[in-house]
Amino acid sequence: MPLVTTTEMFKKAYEGKYAIGAFNVNNMEIIQGIVEAAAEVKSPLILQVSAGARKYANPTYLKKLVEAAVIESGVDIALHLDHGESFEICKQCIDDGFTSVMFDGSALPYEENVAVTKQVVEYAHARGVVVEAELGKLAGVEDEVNVSAEDATYTDPAQAVDFVKRTGCDSLAIAIGTSHGAYKFKGEPKLDYARLEKISNLLPGYPLVLHGASTVIKEFVDMCNEYGGDIPGAQGVPEDMLKKAATYGVCKINIDTDLRLAMTGAIRKNLIDNPSNFDPRKYLGEGRTAIKDMVKHKIVDVLGSNNTL
Ligand code: G3H
Ligand code: 13P
Numbered sequence: 001m002p003l004v005t006t007t008e009m010f011k012k013a014y015e016g017k018y019a020i021g022a023f024n025v026n027n028m029e030i031i032q033g034i035v036e037a038a039a040e041v042k043s044p045l046i047l048q049v050s051a052g053a054r055k056y057a058n059p060t061y062l063k064k065l066v067e068a069a070v071i072e073s074g075v076d077i078a079l080h081l082d083h084g085e086s087f088e089i090c091k092q093c094i095d096d097g098f099t100s101v102m103f104d105g106s107a108l109p110y111e112e113n114v115a116v117t118k119q120v121v122e123y124a125h126a127r128g129v130v131v132e133a134e135l136g137k138l139a140g141v142e143d144e145v146n147v148s149a150e151d152a153t154y155t156d157p158a159q160a161v162d163f164v165k166r167t168g169c170d171s172l173a174i175a176i177g178t179s180h181g182a183y184k185f186k187g188e189p190k191l192d193y194a195r196l197e198k199i200s201n202l203l204p205g206y207p208l209v210l211h212g213a214s215t216v217i218k219e220f221v222d223m224c225n226e227y228g229g230d231i232p233g234a235q236g237v238p239e240d241m242l243k244k245a246a247t248y249g250v251c252k253i254n255i256d257t258d259l260r261l262a263m264t265g266a267i268r269k270n271l272i273d274n275p276s277n278f279d280p281r282k283y284l285g286e287g288r289t290a291i292k293d294m295v296k297h298k299i300v301d302v303l304g305s306n307n308t309l
């Protein structure tokens with residue numbers, strides 16, 4: 001079974017009011033942990049690769065690892081470029097066999113975002129690949145780009161309609177208060193559901209995407225810190241808020257930070273508890289199990305995409 005696009009996954013998710021998890025991958029243990037979890041609970045998956053992941057692992061290695069995961073698991077997997085920042089990187093991933101790409105023109109002036117997204121859509125659609133675009137600006141850190149809360153701008157509903165109509169993008173990432181990384185809210189966590197509902201009503205049947213959707217679960221922050229870490233005051237999006245978002249047309253929910261925390265906590269603990277061990281398989285294996293447990297929890301208790309394969 002080959003890699004799939006997100007078209008069918010999103011259609012079913014929209015109708016069923018649940019979301020598909022899009023998890024960031026950087027190495028073999030992360031891919032295996034995520035895919036084993038999805039296979040066990042019978043959920044489709046989006047595995048996404050950032051520019052940083054491409055640089056770290058080499059795109060060929062990542063592609064081959066994901067292909068191996070498809071063969072081993074029988075899970076429907078879409079291979080997606082996360083935050084593609086130019087037409088060229090999107091083209092490269094499409095040419096490399098990705099089934100989905102994101103062009104992130106959220107930092108560009110509106111008309112430029114429209115023009116490049118449209119260019120990516122034309123190239124992608126001619127090759128059977130789907131495109132996610134972004135409108136509005138999230139706060140937080142992606143690769144080395146840091147957007148302060150003051151520079152973040154929420155998505156304008158009317159502009160979202162114009163954008164989708166003019167670009168033909170297959171899904172749209174919107175800004176309603178989430179942000180990347182472990183520090184998402186200064187005070188109470190708050191999402192602009194009124195805005196989300198408006199966008200969703202103006203684009204009936206259309207899949208929306210939520211970036212920066214990690215919950216930053218306290219247990220794992222504490223675990224990292226208990227074993228020599230220093231992660232103060234981290235705060236994410238409460239899980240019930242994500243469940244609610246999925247009922248308003250959010251079909252793709254992006255999670256990276258929660259996986260990083262789970263893996264790092266488990267590896268820190270294993271290394272401290274076993275100071276004489278120097279077999280990487282022992283601590284990386286613990287990291288893989290932690291990823292698997294976290295992804296199962298997300299799929300079953302938050303996203304609701306289990307038993308949909
Ligand atoms: O949105 C960013 C993702 O968490 C990926 O992070 O760019 O450090 O690989 P990265
Ligand atoms: P988190 O940092 O909240 O996990 O968001 C990840 C993300 O949006 C990847 O594109």
Ligand code: ZN
Binds near residue numbers: 180
């Ligand atoms: Zn993101």
